[in-house]
Amino acid sequence: xxxxxxxxxxQLDALGAWLREGARLITVTGPPGVxxxxxxxxxxxxxPGVVRCAARQAADRDDLHRHLAAQLGLNRAxxxxxxxxxxxxxxxxxxxxAEALVATLPDLLTAGFEAAPDLQVLITSRLPLGLAAERCxxxxxxxxxxxxxxxxxxxxxxxPEAPDARHVQAVVERLGGLPLALVMAxxxxxxxxxxxxxxxxxxxxxxLAGPGDxxxxxxxxxxxxxxxxxxxxxxxxxxxxxxxxxxxPFTLADLEHLLGAQALDALHTLQRHSLLQPSAGPGPRxxxxxxxxxxxxxxxxxxxxxxxxxxxxxxHAQRVLxxxxxxxxxxxxxxxxxxxxxxxGDEATEVALQAAVTLCxxxxxxxxxxxxxxxxxxxxxxxxxxxxxxxxxxxxxxALDPALADAPREAVFQAAIDLAFQSGDPDAVGRACLxxxxxxxxxxxxxxxxxxxxxxxxLERAGDPLGQAEVxxxxxxxxxxxxxxxxxxxxxxxxxxxxxxxxxxxxxxVLLCNLGAATLEAGDVEAGSALVRQGRGxxxxxxxxxAAAISLGQLGMxxxxxxxxxxxxxxxxxxxxxxxxxxxxxxxxxxxxARGVVALHQARPAAxxxxxxxxxxxxxxxxxxxxPLVLAVRAAALAGQGQVATARAAARVAAGxVATLPDxxxxxxxxxxxxxxxxxxxxxxGAEAALAGVPPELARTSAALRNAARLLADALAPARRAQQRxxxxxxxxxxxxxxxxxxxxxxxxxxxxxxLRRLLAALADARALTxxxxxxxxxxxxxxWPGERIDPTAARNRLYVALAAxxxxxxxxxxxxxxxxxxxxxxxxLERRPEPPTA
Numbered sequence: 001x002x003x004x005x006x007x008x009x010x011q012l013d014a015l016g017a018w019l020r021e022g023a024r025l026i027t028v029t030g031p032p033g034v035x036x037x038x039x040x041x042x043x044x045x046x047x048p049g050v051v052r053c054a055a056r057q058a059a060d061r062d063d064l065h066r067h068l069a070a071q072l073g074l075n076r077a078x079x080x081x082x083x084x085x086x087x088x089x090x091x092x093x094x095x096x097x098a099e100a101l102v103a104t105l106p107d108l109l110t111a112g113f114e115a116a117p118d119l120q121v122l123i124t125s126r127l128p129l130g131l132a133a134e135r136c137x138x139x140x141x142x143x144x145x146x147x148x149x150x151x152x153x154x155x156x157x158x159x160p161e162a163p164d165a166r167h168v169q170a171v172v173e174r175l176g177g178l179p180l181a182l183v184m185a186x187x188x189x190x191x192x193x194x195x196x197x198x199x200x201x202x203x204x205x206x207x208l209a210g211p212g213d214x215x216x217x218x219x220x221x222x223x224x225x226x227x228x229x230x231x232x233x234x235x236x237x238x239x240x241x242x243x244x245x246x247x248x249p250f251t252l253a254d255l256e257h258l259l260g261a262q263a264l265d266a267l268h269t270l271q272r273h274s275l276l277q278p279s280a281g282p283g284p285r286x287x288x289x290x291x292x293x294x295x296x297x298x299x300x301x302x303x304x305x306x307x308x309x310x311x312x313x314x315x316h317a318q319r320v321l322x323x324x325x326x327x328x329x330x331x332x333x334x335x336x337x338x339x340x341x342x343x344x345g346d347e348a349t350e351v352a353l354q355a356a357v358t359l360c361x362x363x364x365x366x367x368x369x370x371x372x373x374x375x376x377x378x379x380x381x382x383x384x385x386x387x388x389x390x391x392x393x394x395x396x397x398x399a400l401d402p403a404l405a406d407a408p409r410e411a412v413f414q415a416a417i418d419l420a421f422q423s424g425d426p427d428a429v430g431r432a433c434l435x436x437x438x439x440x441x442x443x444x445x446x447x448x449x450x451x452x453x454x455x456x457x458x459l460e461r462a463g464d465p466l467g468q469a470e471v472x473x474x475x476x477x478x479x480x481x482x483x484x485x486x487x488x489x490x491x492x493x494x495x496x497x498x499x500x501x502x503x504x505x506x507x508x509x510v511l512l513c514n515l516g517a518a519t520l521e522a523g524d525v526e527a528g529s530a531l532v533r534q535g536r537g538x539x540x541x542x543x544x545x546x547a548a549a550i551s552l553g554q555l556g557m558x559x560x561x562x563x564x565x566x567x568x569x570x571x572x573x574x575x576x577x578x579x580x581x582x583x584x585x586x587x588x589x590x591x592x593x594a595r596g597v598v599a600l601h602q603a604r605p606a607a608x609x610x611x612x613x614x615x616x617x618x619x620x621x622x623x624x625x626x627x628p629l630v631l632a633v634r635a636a637a638l639a640g641q642g643q644v645a646t647a648r649a650a651a652r653v654a655a656g657x658v659a660t661l662p663d664x665x666x667x668x669x670x671x672x673x674x675x676x677x678x679x680x681x682x683x684x685x686g687a688e689a690a691l692a693g694v695p696p697e698l699a700r701t702s703a704a705l706r707n708a709a710r711l712l713a714d715a716l717a718p719a720r721r722a723q724q725r726x727x728x729x730x731x732x733x734x735x736x737x738x739x740x741x742x743x744x745x746x747x748x749x750x751x752x753x754x755x756l757r758r759l760l761a762a763l764a765d766a767r768a769l770t771x772x773x774x775x776x777x778x779x780x781x782x783x784x785w786p787g788e789r790i791d792p793t794a795a796r797n798r799l800y801v802a803l804a805a806x807x808x809x810x811x812x813x814x815x816x817x818x819x820x821x822x823x824x825x826x827x828x829x830l831e832r833r834p835e836p837p838t839a
Contacts, residue, residue, distance in 0.1 A: 005042045006153065006179075007146025008035070011137060015043040019092070019120065023135050024113060027123045030139030031274045031290060032224035033180030036124035037096050039139060044122065049091030056097035056227070061104035068093075084115025092120045099126040099231055099273075106131055126228060126274045140277070141177030141290060148172050150179060154186035155194060163194040170198035176291040181221050184208040205295050225296045228273060235259075239266035240275060241304055244297035245316040248329055249279035249286040257319045258312055313339055317351050324358045328366065328543060333359045337375050352379040353389045360396045365544040368583025370400045377401075387423035391416045395435035406622065413439065430458030430467050434474070441478045442586075443624050444662045448478050465502035469495040473511055476518065481625065483665035485521040485701045492518060506547070509538030513551040520558050521703045526797035529558045549578035553591040560598060561703050562800050563817050569598045580618070586626065589618030593630040596637060600711055602819070605640030612637055625666060628657035629704075632673035636711075639680035651677040665702035668694050672708035676715055684719050687712060713812055717825070730829040731814055732837055737761040739836055742810040743828060747836050750809075759784045759802050763815070764832065767824040774821035 005012070018026055028036045044050050053071050058064035065083070066076040072086040087093070093112070098105055106129055112119060123129070128136045142150060148168050155163045171194065175181040181204070188197055188207055200207060208221040232240060242258045243250070256263040267287070270276050275293060279286040289297060301309060317336045324333060337355035340348045356379045359372035376397045380390065394416035398409050413436045420428040437451030452475055459467035472495030479488035492515035499508040512535025520528030536551040553575035559568035572591045579588035596611035612634035619627045631654035638647035651674050658674065661667040675690035691712050699705050729743035737757040741747045750757050762783035766775040781795045784802060803822065807815055814825040824830060 005035075005038060006150040007142045008039055008042070011039055011139065012043055015039065015122075015137065018135055019043070019047070019122070023120065025109065025121050025123070025129075025131060025134045026137065027125055027128050027134055028137045028139055029125055029128055029274055031141070031178070031277075031293065032126065032228050033178040033221050033292075034139045034141055034274075035179040036139055038179065040094055040096065040122055040124050044092060044094055047092060049089075050094060051090045051092070052094045052096065054096050055101055058101060061101060061108060064101055064104075064108065080111060080115075084112065087112050087116035087119055090116065090119060092122060094122045094124075096124050097227075098123045098129075100227070102127055102129055105129055126231070127272045138274070142179060144169070144172055144177065147175070147177040147179075147182060151182045151186060154183060155189055158186065158189035159193065167194040167198045171201060174198070174201040174204055174291060176293075178221075178290065178292060180224065181208055181292055184221055203295065204292060205299065208292075221292065222296075225293070228275065229300065231273060233269065235262050236266045236269040236273075237300065238304065238308070239263070240270055240297050241301040242297075242312050242316075243270075243276075243289045244294050244301050245312065245335070246332060248327070248331070249281060249288045251284045251286055253284065254319060258315050317355075321351070321354050321358060324362065328362050330359065330362050330366065333362065334375070337379070341375075341378055346384050349379065349382045349385040350389065352382070353385050353393050355379075357389065357392050357396060360400065365542075365546055366582070368581070369546065370402055370583055373397060373401050387419050388425040388428035391420035391423060391428050391432050394419065395432045399435055399439060409439070425462075426458045427462035427464050427467065430455050430462055430464060433458060434467060434470060437471075438474055441474050441481065443622075444481045446662075448474075452478070465498050466504055466507060469499040469502070469504060469507045469511065471495075472498065473507070473514060476511075476514055480514075480518055480521065481663050481666075483663045483698060483701055485518040488518040489515060489522070505538055506542045506544055509535045509542065509544065509551075510547050511535070512538060513547065513554055516551075517554045517557070520554070520561060521701060523700055523703070523706075525558055525561050525800055526794065529555065529793075529797075532558065545578065546582050546584060549575050549582065549584070550587055552578070553587070553594070556591065557594060557703060560594065560601070560707055562796055563601075564796070565598050565601050566819055569595055572598065585618045586620060586623055589615040589623070589630070590626040592618060593626060593633060596630065596633045597707060597711075600633070600636060600640065601707070603640075605637045608637035609634055609641065625661065625663070628654060628661055629666065629670050629673075632658055632670040636673040636676040639677045640715075642680070644677075644680050647677045647680060665698050665705050668698060669702065669705045669708045672705070672712045675712055679712075679715055679719075684716070687716055691716065714816075717813060717816075718827075730831050731824065732831050732833055733760060733764045734836070735832050735834050737764065740810070741837065742814055745810045748809040755784055755802055756805060756809075758786075759799075760806060763822065763824050764830065767826070767830055768832075772823065772826035774816070774818050774823045776821040780822060 015026070015028070028040055030036050051071050053064070053068050055064055055067075058067050065080075069076050069078040069083055069086075072083065072090070074082055074086055078086075095105075102125060105123075109121060109129075109131070112121070128134060141147070148165070151168055151171060152163060155168075171185060172182075175185060185197060185201075185204070185207060192200075197207070205222060229237060229240075239255065239259055239262070242255070245258070246254055252263060252267060255267055259266060267276070271287070275289070276287045277290060279288040301312070304312075317340065320329065320332045320336050323329075333355050337352050337359065340352035340355060352375075356372055356375040359375060363369050363371050376393050379385070380393055380397065394412055398404065398412035398416060401409075404412065413432075417429070417432045417436065420432040433451050433455035437448055437455050440448035440451055452471055456468065456471045459471060472491050476488040476491035476495070479485070479491060492511050496508060496511045496515065498504075499511055513532050514535075516528045516531030516533075516535060518528075519531055522528075532551055532554045536548055536555070539548040539551060553572060556568045556572035556575060559565075559571060572595045576588045576591040576595070579585075579591065592611055593615035596608040596615065599605070599608035599611055612630050615630045616627065616634070619630065621627075631650070635647050635650035635654050638650050654670070654674060658667060658670040661670065671690055672694070675687045678690070679687040691709060694705065694709055699709060731743060732741040734740065737760040738751065739747055739749050740760060750760070759780060762780055763775060766773070766779075777796060777799060781790065781799055784799065785795075790798065803815065814828045816823050816825055
């Protein structure tokens with residue numbers, strides 16, 4: 001089957017240039033199936049005076065001599081002199097697949113060059129000859145784009161319709177961009193489609209074992225690999241088989257752990273035979289084995305002596321487990337766990353437990369978090385194993401298994417704690433108690449502090465700084481659940497001191513994000529946002545996708561607080577999507593619920609109701625905090641659409657869970673959303689009472705409560721304005737903005753507060769010039785801080801603080817906010833006066 005050469009334009013140009021320059025000896029090298037022969041054929045197709053000789057057909061040097069004589073039109077027994085004379089008539093000699101004769105070719109070529117001074121030789125081989133005059137071109141696999149183009153081109157021979165790009169990508173990834181493999185796989189499309197082919201490539205070698213086309217000289221990929229295997233010395237064969245074990249790029253140190261002192265020589269041999277590829281990355285030089293070659297190496301491993309296989313696998317398991325915190329290699333850990341689970345004995349059980357436990361740490365960062373649960377269960381099903389390690393596996397199962405109901409989950413936690421005490425290891429005890437405490441904190445259970453105290457005492461005895469920092473973090477989380485952000489900040493700062501002293505970068509990132517969230521809840525938007533960003537940077541540096549996604553959601557909450565609703569929605573959507581990928585459904589649901597709050601702020605109640613449904617589908621039925629809140633948001637959204645009866649029913653569903661919320665700030669927040677249902681039913685007094693019933697000290701500690709109060713105040717504003725108009729009430733502002741009086745409120749004196757006076761004057765001027773039109777944030781900043789050059793983020797934070805101060809002084813009912821900016825309510829009459837009105 002003839003095919004076009006794809007993705008080799010650069011190599012073709014370089015090869016043509018070398019030939020035109022008169023290079024005497026050129027060798028194209030590369031792994032089996034990479035397309036060396038195809039490149040040589042394309043580069044020389046239009047050249048005159050070319051003689052081609054297939055070295056794969058020659059058993060030794062003499063046999064190659066006979067083949068070459070036949071190609072030159074001589075008797076196969078022609079002597080070297082006759083052969084030399086014939087070579088003088090040849091412009092270019094192409095010797096294909098010469099790797100088996102690399103040891104003997106130099107002598108033959110030297111004699112040929114002496115007999116034919118103008119002769120050029122082009123060789124394809126998996127390894128270079130090592131001659132001084134040799135120019136080498138190493139051929140790499142095709143890029144994914146070029147491999148996809150080649151496979152799609154081949155597929156059209158067998159199927160009239162273009163194959164689905166997703167299935168093509170899957171095929172290309174599994175075949176590693178090797179043209180011969182792509183050709184062989186495409187032949188299977190005569191019987192199956194691309195989707196079926198992609199599904200069968202978990203073990204691709206059987207599919208690539210059939211006869212190839214006329215352009216595939218080896219007949220099959222397996223034949224090409226057999227030829228490479230036979231060329232390797234025994235130690236290199238053992239090394240190649242061992243390289244099926246590492247799951248990704250490896251270093252010389254990794255290979256030394258498997259093979260010992262022979263590793264360096266074996267690595268050199270494998271690289272020279274084009275069986276390794278360099279891999280980019282920091283630190284020591286790294287190598288990788290192409291996917292297809294790894295499959296072949298795995299088959300070769302199974303042919304080694306049983307003792308050799310066991311030694312290699314044990315060493316590999318030790319290396320994977322030791323390096324897991326650094327490499328986060330999920331595939332290698334899974335392979336180690338499966339191998340250990342297939343074996344008997346205490347040693348295998350310990351390896352299986354350790355691999356499953358380590359996988360939990362990997363998935364905690366990369367997701368999905370519950371993905372290691374089946375392996376945990378399989379390892380725990382075995383009766384033996386170290387008690388401390390079994391205890392750790394048990395409390396991880398209790399924390400992560402989504403199938404466990406509350407009662408059996410508590411039983412698994414208790415079994416872990418009992419086993420930890422039996423082990424006598426204080427660190428195991430502390431970790432088991434901390435896991436139980438974390439579950440109680442998440443559920444706002446009153447026993448959380450008792451478990452935290454037990455964990456802290458054990459972890460302090462064990463001298464475990466990470467555990468101590470985690471206890472401080474959970475104590476801060478518990479304080480935030482109680483609506484005590486200032487107390488939470490103290491706990492987070494204590495944990496930060498421990499984490500920094502012990503150089504625990506990830507835990508430092510978690511604590512910074514938590515501290516930032518508590519600072520936001522306490523009302524300091526600028527400082528809180530800065531802390532979250534700092535923590536997020538630490539988490540991204542150490543590859544913790546789960547915690548980084550949560551920190552992104554915390555930034556979204558800060559944007560809500562600043563009134564940047566469109567940006568908040570984008571950030572929250574990204575955070576929720578990341579958490580769904582990580583299977584962190586509860587956290588994803590909480591941020592989807594926050595998007596519902598954003599939609600309410602944007603006066604999009606239908607979108608808010610949709611977001612609430614999305615959040616409820618993600619949140620567990622027994623989730624004790626976010627679910628009641630989202631139920632209340634859904635009721636408010638339905639009320640905002642005018643669906644009063646439906647909203648009333650939704651409020652009844654929410655009322656029970658809301659009443660059980662242990663945190664008073666969260667309980668008041670949900671009650672304010674439910675008050676919007678009362679307002680839709682015409683109960684203005686009830687809505688006013690709900691708003692007036694919020695303790696000011698509680699609102700200062702909860703960003704969520706402040707947002708809910710602002711929403712209800714905005715919903716009440718039309719009714720209030722109607723009352724004000726009926727009573728003839730107006731907003732009075734001093735000509736110099738030194739005071740103002742909002743309808744129905746006492747006079748607020750600004751005196752020497754120049755920032756507030758300039759801001760009020762700018763709002764009043766904008767109201768007079770363009771009633772009903774919002775004044776942009778940038779214009780307000782310029783008027784309030786004239787002549788100052790301020791970072792945009794800092795400027796928004798400053799403006800937010802100043803506007804919040806004006807609201808507290810009395811403008812809350814008449815200061816409107818939108819995505820376009822801020823404005824004084826055009827429905828409230830405005831008077832500018834030189835003196836305050838008298839009673």
